[in-house]
Amino acid sequence: MNLIFKIIIIVIFSTIVNARNKGETEISTENGIEVFQNEKYYLLKKNVIIKSDNFSLNADNVKINFNKDMYDIVEIDAKGEVMFDSITFNSKGSGERLNLKVKLEEIKINGIDSILSTDDVEMFSDGYIKVNNLNGKFSIKGQNSKLINEGIYIEGETIDGIFSNINNGKEIKSLNISDNSISYVRNQDSEMFAKKINFNNNTSIIELIDDVTIIRDGEKITGDYGTLDTKNNSYKIKSNNKSKVKAIIKNNE
Amino acid sequence: MSNVDIEEPRFAINNDEKKINIAASEGNFLNKDEILLRENVKFKSNDFIIETENVIFDRKKETAKSKTKSIFKSKNTTILSDGFNIYDQGNKITFYGKSFIVLK
Numbered sequence: 541m542n543l544i545f546k547i548i549i550i551v552i553f554s555t556i557v558n559a560r561n562k563g564e565t566e567i568s569t570e571n572g573i574e575v576f577q578n579e580k581y582y583l584l585k586k587n588v589i590i591k592s593d594n595f596s597l598n599a600d601n602v603k604i605n606f607n608k609d610m611y612d613i614v615e616i617d618a619k620g621e622v623m624f625d626s627i628t629f630n631s632k633g634s635g636e637r638l639n640l641k642v643k644l645e646e647i648k649i650n651g652i653d654s655i656l657s658t659d660d661v662e663m664f665s666d667g668y669i670k671v672n673n674l675n676g677k678f679s680i681k682g683q684n685s686k687l688i689n690e691g692i693y694i695e696g697e698t699i700d701g702i703f704s705n706i707n708n709g710k711e712i713k714s715l716n717i718s719d720n721s722i723s724y725v726r727n728q729d730s731e732m733f734a735k736k737i738n739f740n741n742n743t744s745i746i747e748l749i750d751d752v753t754i755i756r757d758g759e760k761i762t763g764d765y766g767t768l769d770t771k772n773n774s775y776k777i778k779s780n781n782k783s784k785v786k787a788i789i790k791n792n793e
Numbered sequence: 794m795s796n797v798d799i800e801e802p803r804f805a806i807n808n809d810e811k812k813i814n815i816a817a818s819e820g821n822f823l824n825k826d827e828i829l830l831r832e833n834v835k836f837k838s839n840d841f842i843i844e845t846e847n848v849i850f851d852r853k854k855e856t857a858k859s860k861t862k863s864i865f866k867s868k869n870t871t872i873l874s875d876g877f878n879i880y881d882q883g884n885k886i887t888f889y890g891k892s893f894i895v896l897k
Contacts, residue, residue: 564895566896570891572874609870
């Protein structure tokens, strides 16, 4: 009887360990699992690997909050050398810590060298990157925060915005960039510097506030406030002191 | 003469929310409170079943520890481990060693 039981356990172990069926989520850990049934969470310890049809994750340690039963996952909190790839979110990334709110479709990556990328957009930060897949809102905060999207390069301590989904890709609907030292935006023909830079896709206007500099075609214009119309490629710069708008025009000949 | 102290032992862990019934083929007293349960050891509650070979059950503390390969099954969930520890009146379960979870 004991031998039969041993054989059954070994067969079940080898079957489960070797094959994940479609629709199943497989999780492996090197140092065990702690289940807190009343508190509705479990801890996965050391070299955690999660694999499902639409999601994969590697991390040192993971906490999973569940609703009623263990399979009904509400939130994943992963720490230590986190790497993930999500087909549902159309994104992948890495960082020191990842928090995924499953039903809210909100993903947040924290820590030095955080990266989150989709087919169209790459985001980087040493603080955090947060994206909500349902409403398109995103936020990048901290040192070395950057966003790169189809020829546009953005740097700033805080980059907030909204994506909209178009043709299986992501388009930036609005952007608010701020940095106590200076924010920076570069598109195909201009470089822009200001403490605050705002963009609205409906009006196609980039608004630059405080310590403004626009560099284009060898011209460098500085002032206190500026707007750049991306539709007709024109720009205006104003100064609080009317005599202070400064233009440096390079002779390229 | 059999070395077995209890044949077909049956115990339970009770808490406010659930009862976990414990069954095995054989049991031997290690001391006043601890019993070594052997062969076809099963923990069964309304929510889950755990099966393994050997378990030390402490009937005073209502804890159970196993260092043999174990299978936990609940709704759409299977956990395989190298043993487990049930404590806090069955509220908390630690699965030891290299472990696998399959969620359906």
